[in-house]
Amino acid sequence: MIILFPLCVFAEGGISVSPSSISLEVGSTKTFTISAYNTIGDVTISSSNSGVASLSSSEWSTGMVGEKETKTGIITVKGNAV
Numbered sequence: 001m002i003i004l005f006p007l008c009v010f011a012e013g014g015i016s017v018s019p020s021s022i023s024l025e026v027g028s029t030k031t032f033t034i035s036a037y038n039t040i041g042d043v044t045i046s047s048s049n050s051g052v053a054s055l056s057s058s059e060w061s062t063g064m065v066g067e068k069e070t071k072t073g074i075i076t077v078k079g080n081a082v
């Protein structure tokens with residue numbers, strides 16, 4: 001006799017950003033934190049108009065984040081123009 005039990009795996013993951021928005025003045029910098037939980041893939045962070053705001057530094061690393069594991073990165077944005 002063979003008994004088979006279906007194996008269902010439900011994994012929930014996500015990426016969050018804190019704070020969800022920032023206000024910049026010309027010449028100032030602000031940082032925000034990105035956290036990834038139980039995810040896989042690459043994250044690309046860029047400015048749609050680098051003349052106005054640019055990423056001046058990034059500690060974010062991409063790749064696989066395992067089950068029950070969290071990766072956190074800090075992104076610094078600089079205000080370049082109005």
